[in-house]
Amino acid sequence: MPAEARLVLRWPALLLGLLALLWSAAPAVARDxxxxxxxxxxxxxxxxxxxxxxxxxxxxxxAPGIWREKLTIARxxxxxxxxxxxPQATVLVYGDSAKSAGGTFNSATVTASGDDLRIAxxxxxxxxxxxxxxxxxxxVALSVTGDRAVITRVRLLGHQDTLFANKGKGGRMARQFFSDCYIEGHVDFIFGxxxxxxxxxxIHGLAHSDVWYTAQSRASADEDSGYVFxxxxxxxxxxxxxxxxxxxxRDHARVVFxxxxxxxxxxxxGWREWYPGTSNRLPTTDYAEYRSSGRGAAPAARAAPSRQLTREEAAQWSLRTFFQGDVRWISEGLEQVR
Incomplete structure (x- = not known):
């Protein structure tokens, strides 16, 4: 076989070898x-x-300490x-607001829009x-708009609008799981x-003339969103x-306890109108409870149309049903930060 032909046949192997050499020489980007x-x-x-x-x-x-930074997580x-x-040992803190940052959604200490976020x-x-x-x-303390977020053993501290748990860009639905967290505030402090x-x-309400634990913003009856506690x-x-x-x-807010x-x-x-005497959103909301207990439980006195669920109805709000059977990302996320 002519030398030129042998070189042509060997060229793919030579190219692969050269690429392997380049890859081995390139600095690895650490993931931990x-x-x-x-x-x-x-x-x-x-x-x-x-x-x-x-x-x-x-x-x-x-590491433990107070880290005063305004953080953005886009990837x-x-x-x-x-x-x-x-959780008290490591504190991520900043002091921005809607007034100082040019809007509520610019005020967060941590703004996380990437998918598969884990915080622990x-x-x-x-x-x-x-x-x-x-x-x-x-x-806002934490703004999270990515899909498949798992947040566990985290303290979220603020006053008005502490946690913004919302959809992603373009209205893309975002699934989020919070476990063993402490969240405090007063006005609308879990919202989105x-x-x-x-x-x-x-969930702790701070001293204030009005305390609303949630301000969920499902905007239409066919939106597959809501908060379950x-x-x-x-x-x-x-x-x-x-x-x-x-x-x-929003008119079709959905919250289940x-x-x-x-x-x-x-x-x-239990529940209040957005602007009492002015707005009329409660009639189209989806507010429900199952087996609430303690001094704040008053099933017979709750505002209509909120409802008390039967055992069978409550089963329709189980974790697996709520996420339509797709819960592997939750167990994997919890295992990752254990």
Whole structure:
């Protein structure tokens, strides 16, 4: 065989070998990063670590301490884990508001729009209301709009509009799972239009003239969205007034409480109109409860058209049914941050 022909036959093998050599020489992009103010080789800010992740995401382990940063997570597959003994040890905090940032949706301490987000064992706080001289304003701690988000053992601290659990860009539905979290605030402090499940979470109302735990914003009857609170606990400061389970940000708001202990002075009617005496959204809402207990439970006095579910009806709001059988992403997410 002529030499030229042998070279042609060998060319694919030579090309593959050259590519393998280039790939082995290229620096690998780490998918498990650390944030610490003192550890060698660690990133000194959380955002720097987020920006250093490859496009497919990765895990960021954050050392205990107070990290005052305004964070943006736009890529998929990002995991944030506090490495302290408990969520109080690692605090992500910033102090922006609708007034200072040019709108509620720009005010979040952490804005996460990527899919497959995982957050565990840390605190996210917006301390706008705690700074002397700041006027009252919406001030989001966590804005999460990506699909398949798993958030566990996280403290979300704010006042008005603490947690924005919403759809993604273009109205794409976002499924979100919160477990063993502590969420506090007063006005509309869990709000948005995601398909979100809260399991074994402690929801606390701060002292204020009006407290609304939720402001869900399902806008039409055919939207597959809503908030479900399963085996959660509701509490409130002694000076919290006019405490209600929620009010409809949009006409078809959907919120369901299952086996929730209401250790807060929830008003007997439970739910309130968006603008009492002006708006008329309650008639088209989907508000329901099953086996609420505690001082705030008053099934016979709840405002219409909210309803008390039977055992059979409550079964239709199980975790698996709510997510239409697709719950593997939840178990995988919890396992990842264990």
């Amino acid at each position: 990063l650390h944030v610490s103010r003192s550890a060698a080789g660690a990133y000194r800010s959380v955002q720097a670590a987020i920006d250093a992740l490859p496009d497919r995401g990765g895990v960021i382990r954050i 998929d597959g990002v995991t944030l884990i506090g490495t302290g003994r408990d 064992n840390l605190t996210i706080r917006n301390d706008w209301w705690l700074q002397p001289g700041n006027p009252p304003s919406q001030a 239009n995601a398909k979100a499940w809260f399991r074994n979470c402690h 399963d085996r959660c606990r509701l509490t409130a400061d002694p000076d919290a007034r006019n405490v209600s389970l929620g009010r409809p940000w 299952l086996n929730t202990r209401m250790d807060a002075p929830v008003m007997p009617e």
